[in-house]
Amino acid sequence: MKKVQINFFLASLILCGFIAALWFSHSAAAAEPPVPTKPSAAAASGDGTLFVAFVSVLRSPRCMNCHSKGDFPRQGDDGHPHTMNIRRGATGSGVTSVKCSTCHQDHNLDGAHLPPGAPGWRLPPPGMPMIWQGLTDAQLCESIKDPKQNRNRNVSQLVEHLTEDKLVMWGWNPGEGRTPVPIPHDEFSAKVKQWQAAGAPCPAN
Numbered sequence: 001m002k003k004v005q006i007n008f009f010l011a012s013l014i015l016c017g018f019i020a021a022l023w024f025s026h027s028a029a030a031a032e033p034p035v036p037t038k039p040s041a042a043a044a045s046g047d048g049t050l051f052v053a054f055v056s057v058l059r060s061p062r063c064m065n066c067h068s069k070g071d072f073p074r075q076g077d078d079g080h081p082h083t084m085n086i087r088r089g090a091t092g093s094g095v096t097s098v099k100c101s102t103c104h105q106d107h108n109l110d111g112a113h114l115p116p117g118a119p120g121w122r123l124p125p126p127g128m129p130m131i132w133q134g135l136t137d138a139q140l141c142e143s144i145k146d147p148k149q150n151r152n153r154n155v156s157q158l159v160e161h162l163t164e165d166k167l168v169m170w171g172w173n174p175g176e177g178r179t180p181v182p183i184p185h186d187e188f189s190a191k192v193k194q195w196q197a198a199g200a201p202c203p204a205n
């Protein structure tokens with residue numbers, strides 16, 4: 001081959017490589033699911049992505065340990081049943097002889113494995129147990145919005161509970177040796193309020 005031909009050959013090879021790389025990066029980008037960049041985009045579609053954006057907090061063990069199946073609280077990141085056979089009781093505050101408040105105070109006790117605490121530390125009552133375990137995102141969303149399951153809260157009362165209630169706030173300050181919920185509080189509040197502003201849409205089933 002003459003020198004000129006070799007140069008032409010090399011140049012075409014480089015060009016082909018370039019086109020292939022372009023094509024590949026483009027198709028890889030096209031394969032990504034569409035991520036709404038602005039809340040307004042999700043709000044317009046009303047598809048519940050605004051709820052999914054903060055549901056990881058509700059699903060964290062800090063919340064699920066009081067919002068799970070069974071007539072007892074749970075403990076730890078693995079959600080094992082509360083030791084010492086603690087029960088929900090008639091009101092959620094335990095049975096007569098072992099009330100939650102026997103051990104749990106209105107603040108965390110310092111030290112690993114000592115009882116955490118917040119004002120009103122208890123389980124939801126048996127008549128309205130607010131169990132989220134086993135629910136899909138759609139069912140969880142419908143459940144916390146349902147006045148028959150959330151103690152008659154409307155959306156703004158629900159949002160207030162989610163962003164200000166002392167038991168909920170505990171999830172950001174759960175005491176020594178416990179992992180806090182996964183989204184910083186100001187970010188979580190902002191996401192909950194974006195969801196509210198869009199009409200609190202739930203994901204499709």
Ligand code: HEC
Binds near residue numbers: 092112113115123
């Ligand atoms: C006899 C004492 C005692 C009683 C009564 C008691 N607890 Fe506890 N609880 C503890 C201790 C101690 C821990 C911490 C265990 C650890 O960190 O290893 C704990 C942990 C928990 C946790 C786990 C927090 C987490 O995310 O890991 C929950 C939830 C809980 N208790 C709820 C309740 C509820 C609700 C009641 C009443 C129905 C109750 N407890 C009654 C002693 C008690």
Ligand code: HEC
Binds near residue numbers: 092143150167169
């Ligand atoms: C120590 C137990 C406990 C923990 C921990 C806890 N909750 Fe609750 N939760 C309750 C009780 C009790 C009620 C019922 C209170 C009421 O109706 O006023 C409740 C009610 C709720 C409700 C309204 C009812 C519903 O299901 O719609 C929401 C929302 C909620 N909790 C969110 C959370 C979130 C989010 C976390 C974690 C950051 C959390 N909770 C952690 C005990 C707990």
